[in-house]
Amino acid sequence: MAETNGYMRFFPYEEPYANQREAMDRIYNAFARGQDVLFEGACGTGKTLSSLVPALEYAREEDKTVVITTNVHQQMRQFVEEAREITTEESIRAVVFRGKGSMCHIDVGFEECQVLRDNTYEVVDKERDLRELEARQEELLEASREGDDRAAEARSAVMDELEQVEETLEGLEDTNTCEYYYNNLVGDNEAFYSWLYDDVRTPDDIYDYAERQHLCGYELLKDGMEGVDLVVCNYHHLLDPMIREQFFRWLGRDPEDVITIFDEAHNVEGTAREHASRTLTENTLDSALDELQDSDDARSEPAYNVIAAFRRALEETYEDAFGFGDREEVDGTWEDVSISNEDKRDDLTLNFLQQYTGKGIDTELELAVHLGRELDEEYEEAYKDGEATTRQECQTLRAAEFVREFMDESADLGQYPVVSVRRDEATDEVYGRAELYTCIPREVTAELFSEVYATVLMSATLRPFDVLGDVLGLEDPVSLAYGLQFPEENRRTFAVESPALFSSERDDPETQATIAGVLEDAVEFTAGNSLLFFPSYAEAERYHERLARETDAALYMDEPGTSVEELRREFVDDDGAALFTSLWGTLAEGVSFDGDDARTVVVVGVPYPHLSDRMEAVQEAYDRTFADRSGRDSGWEYAVEIPTIRKTRQALGRVIRSPEDFGVRVLVDKRYTEAGRREMGKYGVRETFPSEERGEMIDIDPEKLKFAMLNFYGDRDAWAGAPPTP
Template sequence: MDRIHSALMQKQFVLFEGACGTGKTLSALSPSLHVGKQLGKTVIIATNVHQQMVQFINEARDIKKIRDVKVAVVKGKTTMCPHEADYEECSVKRENTFELMETEREMHLKRQELRSARESYKKSHDQAFVALRDELSKELDALEEKAKGLRDRSCNDLYEVLRSDSETFRDWLFKEVRTPEEVNDHALQNGMCGYELLKRELKHADLLICNYHHVLNSDIFSTVLGWLEKEPQDIIAIFDEAHNIESAARSHSSISLTEHSIEKARAELEANVDLLADDNIHNLFKVFQDVIVETYNARFKFGERERVRKNWYDMRISDPYDRNDIVRARFLRNAKEDFGDKDDIQVLLSEASEIGAKLDEMYREQYKKGLTGVMKRSHIRYVADFLSAYLELSHNPNYYPILNVRRDMNDEIYGRVELFTCIPKNVTEPLFNSLFSGVLMSATLHPFDMVKKTLGITRDTCEIAYGTSFPEEKRLSIAVSIPPLFAKNRDDPHTVELLEQALMDSIENSKGNVIIFFQSSFEAKRFYSKMEPVVDVPMFLDEVGVSSQEVRQDFFEIGESGGKAVLMSYLWGTLSEGIDYRDGRGRTVVIVGVGYPALNDRMNAVESAYDHVFGYGAGWEFAIQVPTIRKIRQAMGRVVRSPEDYGARILLDGRFLTDSKERFGKFAVFDVFPPAERNEFVDVEPEKVKYSLMNFFMDNEGQ
């Protein structure tokens, strides 16, 4: 904590890896709050895992018991708005509500003037006061009519917030650490909007607990800073589960455009011909849409069209290594005769964007005045801005263009062009450079050099790593000598037999719940079908596209009641991290194989981008190897969650063995684990797994 405090005071970024039980959250929060108090900074702690947000709230409550700290917890607007209105609609209603309040103030003044005119006439019988009274009455009638119209187009929940005593709510809010649900309940009981209530008080908070997107999305972060009445340099940011920042930032910086959006933009242009000098913009959009349709129709192989369903289906339009985008090339070729080269097209797209901006303003005014019941947005502007960015970036090695297709509500196929961000430094680098200081913490943050390179951290850092402090005898980590589960080996009868026996021995000799993580959901389903008929305890399967919450809850209940069940999942699913399998919830975790992500075009493009930026070979390490080992380490960490807890971690693949480098050369992964963790690995032959487990659980059950 002293090192973190010192680093924050020196405006450094702290890279903090700490195993479960090392007290990462408190170790980061306490010094951050102290520095914030000293220097007048606000602390923001963010996560992308719901369970961790609950943990932050509990930690903040513990801190509040010993020191006075004002804490606010923020969730997305749509989850807190009583009417589930989106941001733009809410913004217009907010303007109308403020205008209504101002109109009512004017009405109050007019009534006072009217009373005064009547009183003056009674006293003097001067006809001038009669004329004044009549004029004031007309003005008051007009204001009442205006207020009536505004009332229908404003937000009554916000109206009540603006009329309320903010100090009363502030005292209630900061008396304890309130969850967004508690704020919403309090607001609804008083006919108010919890989101608006909370916004007004954020500037008084010492600590803000929120989701990644409140910080990584530049527009949302700018809005949050406005509520806080702070600049980025006034913020100390703490990112939990920081190994996920890269993928979260990637999703925030990737952009896409659907065929339907282009159709809407063309219809919008046809409806507003008076704003256009000619049909050029409409025709340009049509050229791009035609290229999209022609491309996916031409690229469908035999039977492929029938496989397209409701989920987006990727189609290659650019080699992930050479970046020769055929959609861009066809578009520029087809557009050249009528619209000129790329620079000429960019000028036209800039004009289109300006027209869209004017329409956005017009739509806003129409909604504000009640002329339309729906808040519209300009599709012209969106299409123009996307196409402009696409033409500039699709050949940039940091981006990768992809054509997706899926079926719509009418079962018709339509397309989408996506500009996928490979290295999201354009989001993280400017953010981290603008903050006062920050902490990136995770149980699996190593290697630190890679974190700094991929996120663009160029400022001074303080690097801290703590292994687990739990008793070593409470955990067992074994690497089982099963032939590497490469795709080509997975159906080998001898390998399958060894694997099935090792899994059966792991289940039969574990004293409590067993979680098994396979390399893919397909493998999990395959082994579930094989083993469910022969295993004599309840078995659960975590499937893609099916909510895991009910499965997880049933599995937990069996373990917590002293029983045993088996949960089969996959490494890149939602159950391998961020879930607490404490005590009876999980006694044994089994990792089957080295679960590399599917090496599709997206992953190949990311790998290629890293090679391009950091040198050949960096792509495999940065994009594939290290993220996979982090996932495995996260999965291993699902058991043994406290000093009293105990559990076994079983790695079923020869690539985890301590001598795997000699056996399997470049395919070995043992050396990729941090030294403290790999030092605990014990090599075991498949037939000895049951004895290792029997001895371990016998030693710990008796304590």
């Protein structure tokens, strides 16, 4: 094993924190043993460099590539800055990769792009052949003039081949091609790669450079990724199995030669679940049926029969699920309808079996799939040959493959069939969607983690590690946890003994008066700005409106669809202001509020996710998969409680981001208190926090919070003028 301090050549600052040096040692040694790492570090403790520095060193020694990934845009920007700092100490080849859609200069979809690439490459290839053949025939012509009979004979054969190539090129004139990609293929791209690796370039940098030169920056980046030390990318490049296979091919690496680092890794579970889930809308079914009606193939009749039956079953299923007035309440967002029943299969499957009459579902679905594949090939040829201006996607193939998978897999453990509805804003019509929802994300992640050489999963909120390892399918990982390294006297964490805010309790006038009083005190007795997190946007709006009548402080309301960055800028520029938002919104994680940006953070209630049929299915799948011999409720703990407390901890981490920073964290709900732990069974959540965080919690009566905050901020001379009077 190499000396572990060799990795310090990649550390861009004068001296690491004490915990950073220890973490780098342990992570490097884990790589040497081929182990994965679960790494929890509080906000501001240098997790990124603690993981990235030893990874780069080990990769340099063992000829591997490091891929660091996140699903948070701000973190992506941070990775770029860290990589640029590293290059000032040690030269590395780094690329930042983003999806094709955001880098395409002509705005075409994936399928169209593939055809354009193939066509363009064929044109360039034939033009190259033409030039070579013309040069060859001129050489042979010269030789034949000098009396070489064999040259004359050879030239005749070359002329025949030249004629064929000219005819082929003439036939390609009407095909669809990409001018940007054409310029990539015919030009000298050394200037681009020299520019690319002279610094760490963002996708926007590459797009702008390529646009000026009329090149395809995305394809240049793909072609030039071989031999890089570091790649920065989004989650989907690794969590989508098909994209991952292509991504590693672009890297020129086998999976075992890749080290992956996942930031904000508490989000991997949900993101992997999204990537694994499959959907089919009623509109796609209608398009497939129209497509089949236009086909004169003998297979179109049985294909139409089986797809139409599924289409009727889908509509019947959601119509039967509507109660009085439910249809009128449907809006433009997807909303699940209940299709579970006491039988082994769901309502959609049972309705499909009732609706279907024919020679056999399996037989007709196979015919539909085969026909769909042929139609899809025809559409590709039509676009390739220039007979169509867009690359049409075969809806029959998409519908038939989904229905086949739905019937084969919907009863499997970990797969949950769902029907959702929404209103089309253009037509005002309600339509449905069928979905195969994947409850257990390790069906996606376990394969990835077993394929690559090693993985670091890092976040401020990963614990309990055993639960995360189970859910994601990690085998024998190394676990590291570092709490806040900043002075403990610079922070206070209060658990307010207010009513337990179960959904049934939230409308009680006395409860609302108590919560409003706590929030008013928290805002008034904060020497600076306050962040207030709620279980939903509706609850945030409720107390925003209430406090607007009772306080003169500047109050900001985060609402879905508004610009978070603009709202954040206005808020941090203010003083003594309060920002109201949902814990499930984008401000709860990945957004920093440093120093005076915010001093107090308040979490109101235990923000459990909506306990829908979908969530109950996840609980049941976890119960059956991770049955705990100690008798714990694995489904509730794994699927609901632990993810919720991770969210709460993420929100608390928005303040106190440096050794000089100070602030107050407030948890408003009896379930966070010691009394709640004793009295409320599984609904008391205090024990779900790590032990060192529990040790800092101070239980306090609602009416005493203002005095505690006054003392804390007063001890730090935090007010510019006179402090408020209780």
